[in-house]
Amino acid sequence: MPTDFGPIRGFLSAAKGRSQEEIIKEFLIATVIADPVADHGTVLVNDPRGRRLIVFNQDDFLFENRLLDPARRADWPMEFPHDQSIAGYCFRQKRTVVFCRVQASPVTARFFTGDSPIENMICIPITMAGGDPFGVVCFHNNAADKVFGPAEVTVLEAFVDVLAVALHSPLPELYLEKNVFIVHGRRQDSLDQLQLLLLRHGVSPKVLGQASKGPNAILDELEGLVRICKAGFILVTPDDEGRLRDTEEPLVARARENVIFEAGLLFAKYREFNRVVLLLEEPAVLPSDLSGIYYERFSKIADIEARIEDKLEEWGLLPGRARQRHAG
Secondary structure, three states, X not given: OOOOOHHHHHHHHHHOOOOHHHHHHHHHXXXXXXXXXXOEEEEEEEEOOOOEEEEOOHHHHHHHXXXXXXXXXXXXXXXXXXXOHHHHHHHHHOOOEEEEHHHOOHHHHXXXXXXXXXXXXXXXXXXXXXXXXXXXXXXXXXXXXXXXXXXXXHHHHHHHHHHHHHHOOOOOOOOOOOEEEEEOOOOHHHHHHHHHHHHXXXXXXXXXXXXXXXXXXXXXXXXXXXXXXXXXXXXXXXOEEEOOOOOOOOOEEEOOHHXXXXXXXHXXXXXXXXXXXXXXXXXXXXXXXXXXXOEEEEOOHHHHHHHHHHHHHHOOOOHHHHHHHHHO
């Protein structure tokens, strides 16, 4: 069992006020250093929409820090359906699962096929307040004699409980891929231009489905999409016209109601962390609800392409561009 708790104490101190991405990185490094049996470790995050667990590997840190064997990078799956793998079984059962190849039960043995070098593994659910686990932590080794015994299991479960507490914070939820949510109106050309710009940089734009749905289904889909996105753009286009009732003021171009609704959700989640950018297409007027918010005005997306790229870089979605600038 672990004898050096210094790295874990360091993790607790470092976790204060950090993002979930940083917390997970610090936790894995600290635990693998502290534990003599856990040679490798991963955190798999639940993606409820895709019914899968996704291996969190921001900027390839698992292989860079040898939390996974770099020699097997090409062979290591980065996602697992809920109904497959020991991690998926752990997630569904909401309990710790221990695997030992030399004495594996039929339930766990069936998940290991082919030439996997793993001899011993423990998967522990990251349990928060009710519902499905946030994800699963897996530790493993390739040595037959390094078994995860009862004492080891107890300590690692305690470590994962600490991780769950650290993750249960008001910081933005963990983003699983390079996703950015786009709130938009009816101007398809502006939306297309923005999506193409993001795709050109390897960033996946996410938009709410256009199918007719009830309000509850729309809210569920919206919350599910926002959960897996790093940040968001609010594309305010001149789709409607309006003015105050019982006045003679001229009609002004403004955004549709759905744009204001979705924008409110994005600001509630991200504004504190500077992860929302409002893009205002002329001649649309900024909604009074959003007065005082920083925005970029444009006639076509190409006008503000450089500023959008600056934001993507600031959000950590263009790491290559940041390195090039630093080298220059």
